Amino acid sequence: MSEAIRIYVPIDAAALSVGAEAVANAIAKEAQARGIAVELVRNGSRGMLWLEPMIEVETPEGRIAYGPVAAKDIAALFEAGFQNGGAHGLRLGRVDDLDWLKRQQRLTFERVGVTDPLSLADYRTYDGLKGVEKALSLTGAEIVEEVKASGLRGRGGAGFPTGIKWKTVHDAGATQKYIVCNADEGDSGTFADRMLMEGDPFLLIEGMTIAAIAVGATKGYIYLRSEYPHAHRALQRAILKARNAGVLGQTVLGSGKAFELEVRLGAGAYICGEETSLLESLEGKRAIVRAKPPIPALQGLFGKPTIVNNVLSFAAVPWILTHGAKAYADYGMGRSRGTLPVQLGGNIKRGGLIELAFGISLREIIEDIGGGTLSGRPIRAVQVGGPLGAYLTAQQLDTPMDYEALAGIKAMLGHGGIVVFDDSVDMARQARFAFEFCAKESCGKCTPCRIGATRGVELVDRIIAGHERPKNLAVLRDLNKLMTDASLCAMGGLTPMPVMSALNHFFEDFDRPPAERLPLAAE
Amino acid sequence: MAAHPAWDEDGARLIIADLSHLEGATLPILHALQEEFGYVDPQAVPLIAEVLNLSRADVHGTISFYHDFRTAPPPRHIVKLCRAEACQALGCEALVEDLAREHGIVVDSHDGNRDAVVETVYCLGNCALGPSALVEGELIGRVDADRIAALCGARQ
Ligand SMILES: Cc1cc2nc3c(=O)[nH]c(=O)nc-3n(C[C@H](O)[C@H](O)[C@H](O)COP(=O)(O)O)c2cc1C
Ligand code: SF4
Numbered sequence: 001m002s003e004a005i006r007i008y009v010p011i012d013a014a015a016l017s018v019g020a021e022a023v024a025n026a027i028a029k030e031a032q033a034r035g036i037a038v039e040l041v042r043n044g045s046r047g048m049l050w051l052e053p054m055i056e057v058e059t060p061e062g063r064i065a066y067g068p069v070a071a072k073d074i075a076a077l078f079e080a081g082f083q084n085g086g087a088h089g090l091r092l093g094r095v096d097d098l099d100w101l102k103r104q105q106r107l108t109f110e111r112v113g114v115t116d117p118l119s120l121a122d123y124r125t126y127d128g129l130k131g132v133e134k135a136l137s138l139t140g141a142e143i144v145e146e147v148k149a150s151g152l153r154g155r156g157g158a159g160f161p162t163g164i165k166w167k168t169v170h171d172a173g174a175t176q177k178y179i180v181c182n183a184d185e186g187d188s189g190t191f192a193d194r195m196l197m198e199g200d201p202f203l204l205i206e207g208m209t210i211a212a213i214a215v216g217a218t219k220g221y222i223y224l225r226s227e228y229p230h231a232h233r234a235l236q237r238a239i240l241k242a243r244n245a246g247v248l249g250q251t252v253l254g255s256g257k258a259f260e261l262e263v264r265l266g267a268g269a270y271i272c273g274e275e276t277s278l279l280e281s282l283e284g285k286r287a288i289v290r291a292k293p294p295i296p297a298l299q300g301l302f303g304k305p306t307i308v309n310n311v312l313s314f315a316a317v318p319w320i321l322t323h324g325a326k327a328y329a330d331y332g333m334g335r336s337r338g339t340l341p342v343q344l345g346g347n348i349k350r351g352g353l354i355e356l357a358f359g360i361s362l363r364e365i366i367e368d369i370g371g372g373t374l375s376g377r378p379i380r381a382v383q384v385g386g387p388l389g390a391y392l393t394a395q396q397l398d399t400p401m402d403y404e405a406l407a408g409i410k411a412m413l414g415h416g417g418i419v420v421f422d423d424s425v426d427m428a429r430q431a432r433f434a435f436e437f438c439a440k441e442s443c444g445k446c447t448p449c450r451i452g453a454t455r456g457v458e459l460v461d462r463i464i465a466g467h468e469r470p471k472n473l474a475v476l477r478d479l480n481k482l483m484t485d486a487s488l489c490a491m492g493g494l495t496p497m498p499v500m501s502a503l504n505h506f507f508e509d510f511d512r513p514p515a516e517r518l519p520l521a522a523e
Numbered sequence: 524m525a526a527h528p529a530w531d532e533d534g535a536r537l538i539i540a541d542l543s544h545l546e547g548a549t550l551p552i553l554h555a556l557q558e559e560f561g562y563v564d565p566q567a568v569p570l571i572a573e574v575l576n577l578s579r580a581d582v583h584g585t586i587s588f589y590h591d592f593r594t595a596p597p598p599r600h601i602v603k604l605c606r607a608e609a610c611q612a613l614g615c616e617a618l619v620e621d622l623a624r625e626h627g628i629v630v631d632s633h634d635g636n637r638d639a640v641v642e643t644v645y646c647l648g649n650c651a652l653g654p655s656a657l658v659e660g661e662l663i664g665r666v667d668a669d670r671i672a673a674l675c676g677a678r679q
C-alpha cells in the first residue's frame with residue numbers, strides 16, 4: 001500500500017463548535033470503507049473561523065484547503081479526489097496562497113494551524129525551543145534587556161512594557177519568585193489566548209520558562225478561565241509532555257535550572273482577570289482587588305515577587321529571543337511595536353484571528369479582511385477592546401490599531417478584540433448592558449463601582465422610559481465621572497468608556513420617543 | 524450528563540486530603556468536589572476549613588464569591604449561553620426572548636424541579652461564530668432557540 005495521506009482537521013474549540021469532530025470521524029470512516037490509508041492530524045485553527053471546519057490535505061504541491069466542510073460532504077469529497085487535492089466546490093486552494101493568511105504577519109501564531117499542537121517533535125521542527133535555548137546562554141539581565149529592547153507591551157489590556165516589569169522582578173531580592181500567566185481572557189470578543197493555548201501550548205510553556213530563567217523563579221501558574229475546557233485539556237497534556245521531555249522540571253533542558261508549571265482553573269468571575277484579584281484567587285480567597293502599591297512585581301503571589309503577564313505577552317518572547325529584539329521591533333508603529341493578534345467577531349462576514357503589525361486601520365480589518373457585516377446591513381457601531389472598551393462609529397474606523405491612537409479618540413485597544421454591530425443595534429441598550437455587566441462582576445470593594453453600576457442601570461432604564469430625560473442624562477454624566485475618577489480598578493474606572501461613547505456618538509438612541517422602543521428582554 | 528454520586532463525607536474527605544498539599548488549595552478542592560458531586564455541599568465547609576487551617580467564614584466566602592460553584596445538586600442539563608457583546612451582535616437576546624416565548628424556558632431561572640437550566644455566561648471565546656453555548660464541556664457555535672430547546676430536552 002502507498003504511504004498514508006495526511007489530512008488535517010482542526011481540534012480548536014471554534015472549529016469543534018461547528019462540527020469538526022463529526023468531520024474527522026466521517027473522514028476516518030469513509031477512508032476505511034474505501035481502503036485508503038489516511039493519517040489524521042488534529043491541528044490548531046488557521047483562524048479563518050468562517051471557513052471552519054476547514055480541512056487540509058498534504059499534496060506534493062503543498063497543503064490544499066477545503067471548507068467549510070460538513071460531515072455529509074465527506075463522501076463527495078473523496079469521490080472528487082480531494083485526498084489528492086482534487087477539484088470540488090469547497091476547494092479553497094493552497095493554504096499558503098490564501099489571501100487572508102498572506103496579508104498577515106504571523107510571529108506569535110506562526111505554528112498555529114500548521115503543526116499538531118501536542119507534538120513536541122513538530123514544535124522542534126518548526127523552530128520551537130530555540131528561544132529558551134538562547135535564553136539559557138544568556139544572563140537573566142541580558143534576557144530582560146532583550147525583552148525591553150523589543151518594545152513588547154503587555155497584551156492583556158493595559159499595554160505596560162513587559163521588559164520593565166521583568167526587570168523589577170529580576171532586581172527584587174527574594175529566594176522565592178513566581179511566574180503567573182493571566183489566561184483568564186474574560187473580555188468578550190477575544191479568543192486569541194484560547195486559540196494559542198489550544199493551537200500551540202508549548203509556546204506558552206516556553207515563554208513562561210524563559211521568564212523564569214530571566215528572573216530566577218522556579219514555580220509558575222497558568223490561571224485559566226473555567227469556560228475554556230478545551231484549552232485546559234491541551235495545557236495539561238502539553239505540560240505533561242514537556243515535563244517528560246525535560247523541558248520542564250528539576251533541570252530545564254539539562255541546565256540545572258528548575259521550573260515547574262501548573263494550571264489552575266478560575267471559577268467564572270470576570271474580575272479575576274485583574275491581576276491582583278487573580279492573585280487573591282490563586283491564593284484560594286475571594287477575588288477582591290488589592291490596592292496598589294505594593295505592585296505584584298514586588299509583592300505578588302503569597303507576597304513574593306511575581307511576574308503576571310497575559311498569554312500573548314509570554315508567547316511573544318520565544319520569537320523575540322530567537323530572532324532578536326530588533327527584528328520584532330521592526331514591526332509596528334510609534335510606541336506599539338511588534339504584532340498584535342486581532343480578534344474579529346460579532347456581526348462579521350469573515351471573522352477570526354488575524355495577526356498583524358500594529359498600525360493597520362480598523363476599516364481595513366473590518367471591511368477588507370472581514371468583508372463587512374454578516375447580515376449584509378450597514379455597520380453602525382464597533383466595540384474595540386472588550387466590555388470596557390469604547391463603541392466607535394463607522395466614521396471613526398480609519399483610526400489605526402495603536403495604543404496611543406485609540407487613546408486619542410477616547411477608546412482603547414485592550415486585548416485586541418473587535419466586535420461589529422449592524423444598524424439594528426440599540427446603543428442605549430448597550431450602555432445599559434455595560435452597567436449591568438459591571439454590577440454583576442464588580443468585586444464589591446469600592447462604592448463607586450459596586451453602587452454606581454447599579455445606579456447606572458436604573459438611570460439608563462429611566463432615560464429609555466422617557467422619565468425626566470434632561471435631569472437623568474445629567475446625573476448619568478456625573479455618575480460616569482465619579483466612577484472614572486474614584487474607582488479602585490479599571491472595572492469601575494472604565495465602565496464609563498462604553499457608556500459615554502454610546503451616549504456621545506449615538507445620542508439619538510437615548511432620545512427616542514419611548515413608545516418606539518421594543519421591550520427589554522427578560523433579565 | 525454523567526450522574527453524580529450523592530454527597531458522602533468520607534469521599535469528600537479523601538478528595539480534600541488528596542489536594543491539601545497544594546499552594547492555595549481552596550479552588551482546586553472546590554472544583555474537585557463539584558466535579559465529583561455536581562455541587563459543593565455546605566457540609567464540606569468545615570472539612571475544608573479544618574484541613575487548610577482556615578476559618579469557616581473564609582471558605583464560605585470563597586464559595587459564594589464565584590459564579591461557578593453551586594451549593595445544591597445541579598439539574599440534569601446545564602446549557603451555558605453566552606450573552607456578551609459579540610453574541611449580542613448576532614441576536615442572542617432575541618434568542619433569550621424566543622426561548623421564553625416559544626419553549627417556556629426562562630434563562631437563569633432555577634425555579635421548580637426542571638431537569639434543565641439555561642444559564643447566562645459572558646463570552647465563551649467563540650465570538651466569530653456566535654451565538655455560542657457550552658453544554659457539558661462541548662462548545663456549540665451558531666446556535667438558535669430550537670437547538671437550545673433540544674439540548675434542554677424540551678419537547679415543544
Ligand atoms: C477588570 C479587569 C479585567 C482584566 N482581565 C484581564 C484578562 O482577562 N486577561 C489579561 O491578560 N489581563 C486582564 N486584565 C489586565 C491585568 O490586570 C494585567 O494588566 C495583565 O494581566 C498584565 O499582563 P500584561 O502586561 O502581559 O498585559 C484585566 C484588568 C482589569 C482591570
Ligand atoms: S472598581 Fe469595582 S472591581 Fe475594581 S476594586 Fe472597585 S469594586 Fe472591585
Ligand code: FES
Pocket residue numbers: 445446447448486487488
Ligand atoms: S471605597 Fe475604595 S476606592 Fe472608593
Ligand code: FES
Pocket residue numbers: 188189190605606607608609610611645646647648649650653655
Ligand atoms: S461574546 Fe459570545 S462567545 Fe465571545
